[in-house]
Amino acid sequence: MAWERGKERLQKALSGFLEMPKDVLMDYPKLTMIGNVQLVLENHRGIIEYSEEKMRIMVTGGQIEIVGEKLILKTILPEELVVEGHIKQVRFDI
Amino acid sequence: MRNWWSFWLGFLRIRIEGKQLEKFINLSASRGVPLYDLRREGPERMSAKVRLDGFRSLRHVARKTRSKVRIENRAGFPFVMTVMKRRRSLYLGALLFVFTLYMLSTFIWAVDVVGNEKVDKQEILQVAHGQGVQVGRWKPAIDLRETERAIMNNVPGLEWVGVYARGTRIIIEIEEKVLPQSPVVEGGQHVVAAKEGVIQRLLVLVGEEKVKEGDKVKKGDLLISGLIYAPENRLEVQQQDQDKLPDKVLLEKVQAKGEVWAQVWYETMIEEPIHLEGALPTGDVARQWRIKWRNQEIIIKGPSENPFEVSKEEVSIRTPLLWRNLQIPVELLEKEFYELRPYRQERSAEEAIVSAQERFQREVKATLTPGARILREMVVPQPADPGMVKVKITIETLEDIAKTEPFTSSTPQ
Numbered sequence: 001m002a003w004e005r006g007k008e009r010l011q012k013a014l015s016g017f018l019e020m021p022k023d024v025l026m027d028y029p030k031l032t033m034i035g036n037v038q039l040v041l042e043n044h045r046g047i048i049e050y051s052e053e054k055m056r057i058m059v060t061g062g063q064i065e066i067v068g069e070k071l072i073l074k075t076i077l078p079e080e081l082v083v084e085g086h087i088k089q090v091r092f093d094i
Numbered sequence: 095m096r097n098w099w100s101f102w103l104g105f106l107r108i109r110i111e112g113k114q115l116e117k118f119i120n121l122s123a124s125r126g127v128p129l130y131d132l133r134r135e136g137p138e139r140m141s142a143k144v145r146l147d148g149f150r151s152l153r154h155v156a157r158k159t160r161s162k163v164r165i166e167n168r169a170g171f172p173f174v175m176t177v178m179k180r181r182r183s184l185y186l187g188a189l190l191f192v193f194t195l196y197m198l199s200t201f202i203w204a205v206d207v208v209g210n211e212k213v214d215k216q217e218i219l220q221v222a223h224g225q226g227v228q229v230g231r232w233k234p235a236i237d238l239r240e241t242e243r244a245i246m247n248n249v250p251g252l253e254w255v256g257v258y259a260r261g262t263r264i265i266i267e268i269e270e271k272v273l274p275q276s277p278v279v280e281g282g283q284h285v286v287a288a289k290e291g292v293i294q295r296l297l298v299l300v301g302e303e304k305v306k307e308g309d310k311v312k313k314g315d316l317l318i319s320g321l322i323y324a325p326e327n328r329l330e331v332q333q334q335d336q337d338k339l340p341d342k343v344l345l346e347k348v349q350a351k352g353e354v355w356a357q358v359w360y361e362t363m364i365e366e367p368i369h370l371e372g373a374l375p376t377g378d379v380a381r382q383w384r385i386k387w388r389n390q391e392i393i394i395k396g397p398s399e400n401p402f403e404v405s406k407e408e409v410s411i412r413t414p415l416l417w418r419n420l421q422i423p424v425e426l427l428e429k430e431f432y433e434l435r436p437y438r439q440e441r442s443a444e445e446a447i448v449s450a451q452e453r454f455q456r457e458v459k460a461t462l463t464p465g466a467r468i469l470r471e472m473v474v475p476q477p478a479d480p481g482m483v484k485v486k487i488t489i490e491t492l493e494d495i496a497k498t499e500p501f502t503s504s505t506p507q
Contacts, residue, residue, distance in 0.1 A: 046116075046120040046123070046124075047116045047119050047120055048116060049116060050115065050116050050119065050132075050134060050140075051134050052134045071134075072131065072132055072133050072134075073119070073129070073131075073132035073142075074130065074131060074132075075128060075129070075130050076119055076122075076123045076128060076129050076132065077123060077128045078123050078124055078126060081123075
């Protein structure tokens with residue numbers, strides 16, 4: 001555990017020092033939203049729950065919950081997923 | 095781009111039924127099988143699109159998650175192909191047709207020569223033929239630039255040659271050399287009078303003068319001779335008897351050149367009515383269209399009769415062409431009536447004379463050589479009928495009457 005924390009601190013320091021985006025170095029999810037109709041999530045770890053109203057997606061260090069209407073998974077690739085529909089809420093449980 | 099790819103690879107819409115649908119999605123994503131357009135259709139059911147090449151590995155995923163996968167719809171090129179396979183010869187024929195058409199379009203079907211007036215077309219085509227530019231040859235096998243060079247080098251009288259292909263047609267565009275305007279005369283020539291007149295100034299450039307200033311010459315008289323004789327003989331001729339001509343020593347034959355300025359008179363008698371009468375178009379036009387078939391004519395449009403009191407009519411015939419030379423024996427006639435309005439212009443006798451004078455002046459000016467000028471004009475009224483004027487107009491000009499003439503014609507030597 002101590003080793004893990006040290007690694008995390010080193011990565012944080014490195015990303016600040018090298019001015020590199022945090023999602024590349026630290027596996028943070030990167031969310032891109034177009035209005036409330038499309039959400040592109042990079043660096044996901046899998047889907048936990050999927051229905052038309054609610055979606056829970058595993059990411060590094062926790063979950064992201066998307067609440068909305070008529071949600072569809074437009075694409076799912078090993079690293080990236082695209083959600084479309086009427087998005088109302090995006091909540092982070094990290 | 096992704097859609098384009100998926101079309102060629104082919105894709106399936108599948109329905110998945112099971113209790114662990116999230117696990118199904120995660121597993122297929124981690125196996126590198128992308129799912130598209132996932133739709134939840136119920137608590138234990140969803141539909142998705144998957145590429146054809148990824149469908150096979152979904153079977154393992156389905157077994158692991160204990161879900162059923164059913165294909166709902168097929169789309170894309172591989173499935174189009176299976177339909178095509180059933181009608182193979184039809185599509186093969188279509189493909190062959192396109193291919194044949196394309197192949198035929200790579201051959202030369204016509205060779206055109208554009209822009210030649212003096213140079214013979216056959217001569218150009220022959221040189222082009224030698225370079226492979228001929229009907230039936232394969233277009234990529236010929237070098238157009240090389241053909242241009244060959245035509246340029248082998249055909250005389252060309253200024254520029256351009257060879258280019260327009261579709262199956264090879265166009266050889268040429269520009270001919272513009273040669274000097276005055277043709278080169280072989281042998282010597284005389285200068286003779288082009289008009290009757292009194293010589294005012296004589297300027298001999300080449301040759302021997304035969305007239306003096308102040309001489310009256312008739313049309314065709316020798317002015318400057320192109321035959322040069324030895325001077326001593328000329329003296330002898332003057333001293334000796336006129337009827338006994340000695341052998342003159344001809345020194346050389348030259349092309350006589352020079353300017354001979356002479357006073358030339360133009361004279362005419364003009365009779366002109368004092369008052370002018372005529373008719374002018376008013377601009378009002380009535381059009382009549384008729385169809386003519388054998389001897390029958392039917393008016394299809396326009397007035398049946400000429401609506402104007404005074405008019406002029408024009409008829410134009412249009413023969414419709416079916417195709418190339420195929421004619422139908424029906425003619426379309428267009429008859430146009432132009433309305434005219436008579437007019438009468440009142441003039442005084444002086445005005446009539448002036449207009450007659452101007453008319454004659456224009457006529458004379460049209461025949462003058464460049465550089466000539468009008469010296470004097472004389473108008474002498476003559477007795478005339480009532481309502482008419484009659485004048486005698488004389489125009490005196492100074493102009494160059496020199497005209498070259500080769501020896502072959504019978505000019506005095």
